[in-house]
Amino acid sequence: xxxxxxxxxxxxxxxxxxxxxxxxxxxxxxxxxxxxxxxxxxxxxxxxxxxxxxxxxxxxxxxxxxxxxxxxxxxxxxxxxxxxxxxxxxxxxxxxxxxxxxxxxxxxxxxxxxxxxxxxxxxxxxxxxxx
Numbered sequence: 494x495x496x497x498x499x500x501x502x503x504x505x506x507x508x509x510x511x512x513x514x515x516x517x518x519x520x521x522x523x524x525x526x527x528x529x530x531x532x533x534x535x536x537x538x539x540x541x542x543x544x545x546x547x548x549x550x551x552x553x554x555x556x557x558x559x560x561x562x563x564x565x566x567x568x569x570x571x572x573x574x575x576x577x578x579x580x581x582x583x584x585x586x587x588x589x590x591x592x593x594x595x596x597x598x599x600x601x602x603x604x605x606x607x608x609x610x611x612x613x614x615x616x617x618x619x620x621x622x623x624x
Contacts, residue, residue, distance in 0.1 A: 506540035516542035
């Protein structure tokens with residue numbers, strides 16, 4: 494996880510656990526786990542206290558809710574039928590251009606070209622890929 498993403502997550506939480514809202518946040522957790530293809534971008538990462546982070550990993554507690562919240566947040570950013578450039582995706586969710594280009598190469602997203610030969614990615618395709 495790069496330092497910019499860490500800083501955004503830490504500023505968002507203001508050092509407080511984003512689940513229990515009562516203890517100091519010390520650890521970061523991916524809503525869509527890295528082992529399931531989850532990427533390092535601020536919306537996919539939550540700042541947690543040790544107790545909530547352990548409970549999440551040990552029991553699966555809140556797993557579905559966290560992924561559902563991620564999907565809803567992404568749907569509020571990416572309109573289903575709109576096409577987005579790589580630069581727009583980078584700016585909207587601070588996702589690395591490398592990760593976006595990798596998704597294009599692996600055909601994880603629906604792609605088209607605009608009249609300037611810029612790659613465009615459809616909004617609903619972005620949401621499916623990131624959740």
